[in-house]
Amino acid sequence: MDAYTCIRTKRDTRAYQDKPIPEQSLQRILQAGRMAGSAKNRQPCRFVVLQDASKKKELATCGQFAQHIGSAPVAVAIVLPQGAREFDAGRCAQNMMLAAWAEGIISCPITMHDNACALRVLGVPQGYRVSIVLAFGYPPSSDPRPKGTPRIPLEELVHWGNW
């Protein structure tokens, strides 16, 4: 898939087929996260990859809208040192989700409202927090794009030269 089409058509989607993600696709997703730029090239993001069903279900209890972690074949937690900028985690997450979508794999970022719960389930040492969990899987139908609220028109988003 060409890059612009991939960017333009990616949607955050919360329902997945019960079908595993091939090793090669998962490697690409993780490499995409690794290659994301970061402030001063500090590379603050670390990844915890979950494939075990019981562990995924446990993690799903740590967020308010996290049930679908249980139905995703793979979940990847992005872990940051305390004090690191969420901005870099967003760049990293977007890279991973776009690389996934280029493989036909859909995804959704999930907030861990009870961060202590997520840190405990993932076995993360002190000094870190879970920035986000990304759920990955194959779309359940031939059209994975949800029919949700459309994007705001570009003319409303963009100011030229001055707000």
Added chain:
Amino acid sequence: MDAYTCIRTKRDTRAYQDKPIPEQSLQRILQAGRMAGSAKNRQPCRFVVLQDASKKKELATCGQFAQHIGSAPVAVAIVLPQGAREFDAGRCAQNMMLAAWAEGIISCPITMHDNACALRVLGVPQGYRVSIVLAFGYPPSSDPRPKGTPRIPLEELVHWGNW
């Protein structure tokens, strides 16, 4: 360019040719930002596009490492409502920078350390902050990739099943 190659080869780069960015490429960059997913589809990101030389130079005084805004043909400020998550701005920025790179355009995110200065230069109303400024331009040589610190190996970044 295919999506994975685009993601894998994108580097943050701070030196640009004195060559304008075509209107169509700029539209693609902005559309890519528009299409980025966001928490609860709130779409918090707004863009201020700068092409005027004196305005870019003024904005360059608002960050500690922001001089290269002046040499970039286009700078795009991502503006967030106060309290919105930086994570969504990171996703949006990465979309824009990847769409640019697919067009052969390099970029670099720049922090506005003096946010009040940036808000004033950009004419942003109260209740917002400048999350980041993205500088866009063409690479000065045939190989735009800087020879900086390499990425940490994947084995060090990834924990399988448990940290």
